[in-house]
Amino acid sequence: MTISERSRIDRYEPAAIEPRWQERWAELGLGEAELRDESRPKYYLLTMYDYPSGDLHVGHWYVKTPTDAIARFHRMHGENVFFPVGFDAFGLPAENAAIGRGVHPAEWTYRNIDTMRRQLRSMGAAFDWDSEVVTCDPSYYRWNQWLFLRFLEAGLAYRASATVDWCPNDGTLAREQVEGADRHCWRCGAPVEKRDLDQWFLRITRYADELLDFSGIDWPEPIRVMQTNWIGRSDGAEAVFTTAADEVQPGGDELRVFTTRPDTLFGATFMVLAPEHALVERLTHPERRPEVEAYVARAERETEIERLSLEREKTGVFSGSYAVNPVNGERIPIWIADYVLAGYGTGAIMAVPAHDERDFAFARRFGLPVRRVIAPRELAGEPDDGPTMAQAYVSKSQDDLLVNSGPFDGLGAPAAFAAIVERLSAEGRGRAAVSYRLRDWLISRQRYWGTPIPVVYCERDGIVPVPYDRLPVRLPETVDYAGRGENPLRRDAGFVETTCPRCDGPARRETDTMDTFVDSSWYWYRYLSPGKTDGPLDRDLELRWCPVDQYTGGAEHAVMHLLYSRFFTKALADLGVVHEREPFRRLFNQGQVLGADGERMSKSRGNVQDPDELVARYGADTVRLFLMFMGPWDQGGPWSPTGIGGVHRFLNRVWTSMLDPHGVEAGDPEAGRLPAGESAESAARALRSTAHRTLRTVTAEYLEFRFNTMVAHLMELSNALFRYRGTEVAGSAAWDEAARLLLLMLAPAAPHVAEELWARRLAARGEAGRSIHGESWPAVDEAAVVEATREVPVQVNGKLRDRVVVPAGIAEADLERLVLERAKVRAALAGHQLVRVVHAGGGRLVNIVVR
């Protein structure tokens, strides 16, 4: 476009229009749901709330702006859309800032929230700000405490000992605060110790089986698989071994083991206890004590990663004691090894080296016997090859038979499983059992910046919950870190010293605060009534609005947050607080935008891409559209601004087509002329067809969150319009319809430019101004999409040889005759014998098979 022509219309300048529309939408209350309005279908759209780190980067835009497009798309379908935002405001970074720089965590947090609110507004996203939730506010965390008390009453909260990483100077350390292979404190460098503390747990394991059931919710398969594996249900049996009497001890102690293969019980040739097992000390013979104690001490210092490494050679020590196998009375040695974990099953195993790889490696390393008890049917008669086996036989074939198993020889493995469990049960030496990998949720944190756990410790009454009417237990406003990482609440006499609600005697407050995952396990309920003072949530609104229709957020929360949220919902349903047993009906996990270096974006890595400069240069609409166009939304990928100019050019062309349909491009010799052989009528028909076909495709793509192809299809429609610019088609009814559809389809994704062009369009027609975001989503005119002819590719032996344009409704026989007459086809067929003609995909393609 030349300068003279360009000057006929305004340039597309996002900076001049975007802030204006953002203000207008705020005035209109576009983002605010009418929660009590029941005349329209509800749509609760939730996007994971953010930690207010203070640096809003393109990653936040990547997560939030497509979600905003979803919200706007649903509003255009007449739905009452609830699309709230909030801040996950408790947590470690605020505390680190306080320790390191002396800023109060609250000040740091609220300052960041202010910055993020401003940046979030620049996205042009129509959030429901009236429903905003900030979790560090007492009006929110009060209800964490309320919920905790309900859990406590229901037996879902309890106190137990748990091991933490401990620094003598800085107290409990989070995993990220333990650094280096030598495991030193991030702040003071002291070697990290282990310490057992009494802490609070929530009994998520009570819901293990229900959490395995995903029926009724539409969640991605990989997430369901990950949660299923995390819960890790194993069906097997518990078998009770007893310790054998010897010169040191009388024997008879029970050693319970969990096994998924009770059918291999006759193959148990030794036992292994976790180093932490309660009976280790008692079973260790005096002469073996120094070695065992050294081994246990070493295992304690190891990181879980080291201990769980498969690469490492197996280690272990013999205790000196023996155990008796409950099925055959055999005496087998008891070993202690770190490959058995205290936290899983019973912390002890029966080792069946012939049929378990880990046990096999251990047996070979320490020269322990190997006995085959399971064999494929055809090898069942062979002598025991245990001593010479090169690897464990871990087949779970239905055809395997038991061998070397006394009365059970010859039984099929599945039958033997049942028979052996039955015998154990009958003799009181075991039973069928289920084990889970899932452990109860440790919610105690030894930190200031979190929700105080509302209990006191009374000398007389013990653990006493703070009464509901005395909530919230507030964090003290002044906090003295004294430059250390240790929980300052412990030293805060004004906080700690209190009276017992029951006896009024002296008592000490709990100084542990809650894991921030508690905050995020129910925040979507609070969004519905954030200011409610007589309860955590409004039951009527919860009944009407929950479950959440669509939840979107990063896949990094696949297990913990999403599993805890499901647990909370089920527990709250059982407590009568909510109605539904699943929080999120449909889930979509986006990928992550990484830094240009391919690493996760973070301030410390210095690879954060600030959207502000891109917005200043291209406008929010271009940035939004570019992030959608980058690739499939669930994939993410390294950030690169390459190509953003192309998206900007697209919006520019839309702008030009809409405002100057009759202009011509000086750079194009064909400008203003229809393509050869095309009449105004056929061009108009083609344009209508393209517009409605695009509408059909784009509608589906919005619903399936396939934003990258959605943008591509809008580009195609825009290109079609642009091509006809300056011709007699421009300004025709067909042109006008295509332009209208393009703007409506663009509105959810690029809301400002669509709104601006819509306003000008209405003004040009002398119509009253109204927001495009209040318009109805258009309907496809199926008749316009139907085409008179279509092109059929013709293959010979699967190779493309020709294309033929035929009437849309042509019969197969006619098509075949036509195809066989084509010169190119005949050339390809020459010298071959025709075998058959395949009409594939309902006549979409013809393949001629020859010999």
Next chain:
RNA sequence: GCCGAAGUGGCGGAACAGGCAGACGCGACGGUCUCAAACACCGUUGAGGGCAACCUCGUGCGGGUUCAAAUCCCGCCUUCGGCACCA
């Protein structure tokens, strides 16, 4: 090591449900307009061959099924994400 996801032009990516590989965009090259530019416009652009019409090859590698494979099956390799030696 196990589990999950994925490997397609120079790049991001597209391809409904086995049916025309490379949509859309970037970059590059050539051109238009311009004193000069680009946040403007037009054209070309998978590789190789041919004056051309066209031909051959081509979706990580090796096999297979099929009239037809990026897509399904078997065996490998690589990358990313997650992690539990779970008995």
